[in-house]
């Protein structure tokens with residue numbers, strides 16, 4: 001409540017015309033699937049205002065095929081809001097990817113099933129080599145897993161007809177990004193096919 005008060009009196013009051021305009025509706029220019037991680041906040045890392053990014057966040061920025069939650073997000077964003085840029089964004093130091101690579105699920109009931117949708121990325125990285133014991137090398141290996149997971153989830157996205165159709169028609173660019181927490185910079189993993197103009 002204190003934070004909200006500070007927002008109302010600060011950013012909101014300063015930019016009141018912009019916020020009043022948002023009452024008429026949203027017109028975001030990008031859609032983003034990111035991780036729930038509290039340290040990775042797309043609007044902050046992209047310096048975006050409310051109304052600019054249509055966001056879905058979950059554990060590990062995972063796109064399970066046939067998921068109703070993500071499917072609804074995609075259908076609404078692509079068909080109704082007509083957003084032409086769709087991003088999957090992974091990040092450095094992802095706890096979900098650490099849990100996946102450790103293979104330990106303890107008493108968890110739901111997490112292992114969710115993470116299973118990233119397992120192909122783990123298999124791919126493990127084929128190149130097991131996780132090193134040296135901490136610095138292990139971090140690099142972990143980062144490779146996080147990046148392979150983004151690539152895998154881009155593939156999973158294309159199992160949704162609404163994504164495939166829009167991409168094939170050149171109405172949607174599907175992009176893979178990686179947020180490197182240690183530098184705060186976004187890296188392009190896959191730039192996607194450019195939009196068709198006209």
Ligand SMILES: [Zn+2]
Pocket residue numbers: 035036037059060061091093094095096097
């Ligand atoms: Zn994460």
